[in-house]
Amino acid sequence: xxxxxxxxxxxxxxxxxxxxxxxxxxxxxxxxxxxxxxxxxxxxxxxxxxxxxxxxxxxxxxxxxxxxxxxxxxxxxxxxxxxxxxxxxxxxxxxxxxxxxxxxxxxxxxxxxxxxxxxxxxxxxxxxxxxxxxxxxxxxxxxxxxxxxxxxxxxxxxxxxxxxxxxxxxxxxxxxxxxxxxxxxxxxxxxxxxxxxxxxxxxxxxxxxxxxxxxxx
Numbered sequence: 001x002x003x004x005x006x007x008x009x010x011x012x013x014x015x016x017x018x019x020x021x022x023x024x025x026x027x028x029x030x031x032x033x034x035x036x037x038x039x040x041x042x043x044x045x046x047x048x049x050x051x052x053x054x055x056x057x058x059x060x061x062x063x064x065x066x067x068x069x070x071x072x073x074x075x076x077x078x079x080x081x082x083x084x085x086x087x088x089x090x091x092x093x094x095x096x097x098x099x100x101x102x103x104x105x106x107x108x109x110x111x112x113x114x115x116x117x118x119x120x121x122x123x124x125x126x127x128x129x130x131x132x133x134x135x136x137x138x139x140x141x142x143x144x145x146x147x148x149x150x151x152x153x154x155x156x157x158x159x160x161x162x163x164x165x166x167x168x169x170x171x172x173x174x175x176x177x178x179x180x181x182x183x184x185x186x187x188x189x190x191x192x193x194x195x196x197x198x199x200x201x202x203x204x205x206x207x208x209x210x211x212x213x214x215x216x217x
Contacts, residue, residue, distance in 0.1 A: 002092075002093060003072060004029070004031035005096045006033050006097050007033070007034050007062075007098045008098065009035065009058070009059065011061060015099075015100045017130035017133065019066060020137075027167045033072040034062045035084075036055050037076045038075060039078065082118040097127055097128070100130050101129060101131060109132055110131050110206045110210070110213050112203070128214040142181070145171055145173045146173065146180055146182045148160075148161035148172055149186065151188055151202075160184055185198075191217075196215055196217045
């Protein structure tokens with residue numbers, strides 16, 4: 001099955017949140033992959049071999065946490081984590097990269113980490129961010145309601161929300177008084193087609209609803 005979702009994973013607690021969200025969004029499909037970006041090779045064969053083994057073991061541990069030991073794993077070399085992940089997503093024709101929140105984000109809140117922020121401001125692939133502590137929600141991780149927010153009536157937002165609702169056996173809600181289990185957000189008005197660009201209001205909304213956020217180009 002083609003890869004649809006790439007989880008940025010380095011075994012930190014925040015990236016374990018991303019892993020949990022990726023697993024939920026993938027549903028029963030086997031379309032989830034893990035990726036770790038290395039910024040440079042080590043000097044010397046022994047040091048490079050050790051670094052390569054550590055990276056592979058890190059991704060293996062993530063696959064085992066998923067309960068999917070055969071999940072695809074990628075070690076990417078790039079000076080920039082968001083650039084490396086974007087290149088991987090393009091080569092694999094993936095449609096979404098999943099991140100955890102920034103280090104020390106309060107439990108339940110969403111605060112995009114620097115790599116996610118880079119892709120939320122000019123990236124060309126959908127980005128999802130897990131709330132801090134999402135990994136600890138146990139049975140509460142199931143997504144039953146999906147909110148759809150679009151600044152300019154972009155039909156792709158509702159289409160994506162409907163598609164996810166079908167995959168996850170959820171329903172799309174529009175009431176502003178109901179906090180959804182997942183929020184799908186369109187890019188701000190005036191953004192070029194195919195590009196992700198979040199407004200300050202959109203970022204605030206992601207942090208205030210206390211559920212995973214998924215931002216579309």
